[in-house]
């Protein structure tokens with residue numbers, strides 16, 4: 154088999170004739186053409202096989218023998234004898250103005266849906282990071298449809314300007330639908346204003362947020378009929394912080410060995426009491442009792458945490474939840490533990506959205522899961538400083 158025939162086989166392109174193959178140190182050049190046939194004129198439809206002239210197009214293809222590979226395509230231009238129109242012959246592998254073959258484009262497109270870094274993709278296909286960036290720009294997703302149940306959360310960004318990006322999730326499908334550059338009121342308003350002339354806004358029935366005031370302020374305006382609720386995880390976190398701060402305060406006054414014991418046993422305090430492990434090797438209930446027995450503030454803080462977790466996990470009736478939450482807030486106040494002040498304030502300020510969560514099954518837990526994948530993209534995204542491309546990569550990876 155001649156080399157040209159072998160290359161023709163390797164190319165696996167339909168209707169392509171290889172006329173010459175040149176292999177250089179860094180690159181392959183494969184000279185190709187397509188068979189001459191009659192083409193119908195795009196203007197009048199008459200068949201013609203009158204060749205007007207030739208153009209040569211250099212097209213990047215997938216690597217061959219692990220080398221950058223160009224197809225040097227000698228392209229015919231036909232002339233219609235009926236109307237005089239000049240037009241290029243058809244081919245199946247490259248659009249008219251493209252610099253890459255269709256199949257290279259599809260491989261790049263596929264890989265951009267993964268979490269692999271752009272630099273790696275560029276290397277894999279022997280192309281430049283610039284080409285990958287341009288492709289990403291072209292793939293930037295349009296404004297997505299709004300879901301019935303919308304989750305809004307944030308994640309730490311790595312692009313220059315802002316610390317936190319905002320992630321919008323369809324909590325029924327579990328997929329992110331959009332990423333915003335930050336979580337300021339101005340950004341949120343500008344974003345949702347894009348939906349103003351669509352029917353989309355009324356589609357949203359439930360919104361799950363954390364205790365970020367800008368979310369509430371903006372969403373209340375934009376979605377006046379939607380139910381806004383606080384994610385339970387974010388609610389519980391407040392009381393966990395308070396308990397942790399009490400532990401840190403009381404252990405400060407302890408001798409070093411005891412201080413370390415307290416620090417290492419902290420997970421026992423944070424766990425729900427009915428999840429504590431008691432067996433032949435370990436008795437976490439005993440450890441817990443030792444930790445809190447002689448320290449009234451820590452004991453009280455622990456009990457407040459336990460009671461709140463019980464309310465959150467066991468009560469699903471909003472009316473009952475209101476009674477319990479009110480009485481919990483009163484107990485926390487009566488305890489006079491300074492570390493609970495911010496927790497009490499948060500529960501007071503956010504009482505209605507918190508109570509809404511008691512009759513709903515939705516939480517931002519899914520979004521937290523998405524954040525793990527985003528972290529991988531972020532880690533692989535050295536050089537992905539451009540927010541819009543970062544957004545595109547994230548959305549493609551969940552598509």
Ligand SMILES: [Zn+2]
Nearest residue numbers: 194197233236
């Ligand atoms: Zn014609």
